[in-house]
Amino acid sequence: MDFDSLKDKAEGFVSEHGDQIEKGLDKAEEVAKDKVSGHDEQIEQGVAKIKGLIPGGE
Numbered sequence: 001m002d003f004d005s006l007k008d009k010a011e012g013f014v015s016e017h018g019d020q021i022e023k024g025l026d027k028a029e030e031v032a033k034d035k036v037s038g039h040d041e042q043i044e045q046g047v048a049k050i051k052g053l054i055p056g057g058e
Helices: 003-035 038-052
Strands: none
Touching: 003 038
16 A cells, blocks of 8 residues: 555545544544643644644634
């Protein structure tokens, strides 16, 4: 499998399941905030950047 084919499959997956990925990111954000106190803003910014990469994301 070449890189372009793998990239196309990943993009298709993200397009089809973006809502589920966002839900997972929300859960990961909660866990990270619980584990790493005092860095809520950085965690929120990181999650927002990732969500921005999802088609139709925030």
